[in-house]
Amino acid sequence: MASRTLKLAAIGTAGGAFSGLLGVGGGSVIVPLLIVWLGYGAREATGTSLMAIVVIAAVAVTLQAFYGNVDPPNAALVGIPAIGGALAGTALQQRIPERTISLLFAGLLVVVAGKLILS
């Protein structure tokens, strides 16, 4: 039980470090580590990752707002359609097999790796 909590702590720290180092979202680290390390199902991993992201993004955006880096109108322009996308994405996710979710996620990681290599 304690080692489980330690693993969760390590995943949180790794997710945060990844964001702090490279500006990549924590989710791309959290989801695969929950699957590979804690044996989560793909759907549970994504749902739990989003719970963590709510906390992470809320804290980070508050800090960024103090530096005056946040542009709310543009956030709304991107974020309001994104809410519709999130509803569609979560609904779609319930209709596809877990292994397909894992494979799509592997594809996302390849894109992330490609962006890092080409940057």
Place this chain on the structure above:
Amino acid sequence: MSSVAAAIMGFAGGMVGGLLGVGGGVLFVPALAIFLGETQVRAEATSLLAIVPVALVAVWRQLGYGNVRVRDGLVIGALSPIGVGIGVVASNSIPQRALELTFAGLALVIAAQLVIRALRPRPDAQEESA
């Protein structure tokens, strides 16, 4: 015109976020930088504001589907600021290019592990497609 493109990218980012459990920043940041003319720093900061409602809505839906372990998510979220601090310090002391290549390599290793796990036949695999 570019606002429409940004909105479409936003929708797509939200969809990726909901489907794969990430914030959607992978598409929000380029949408803000390319179509709305934000600098990289402002694009990343503004992307975070777009991520908050996306993640909230997706979590609300996933709670309904029974796919959220709330305590685990809160533990991960609460501890990630420590990692951010470590990351920021490290990024100022290690060459950026080395970090990028290291993390790209790690991402590819994890991707390979996910593929291996997904393709491995498992006894419970049939239930999932039911």
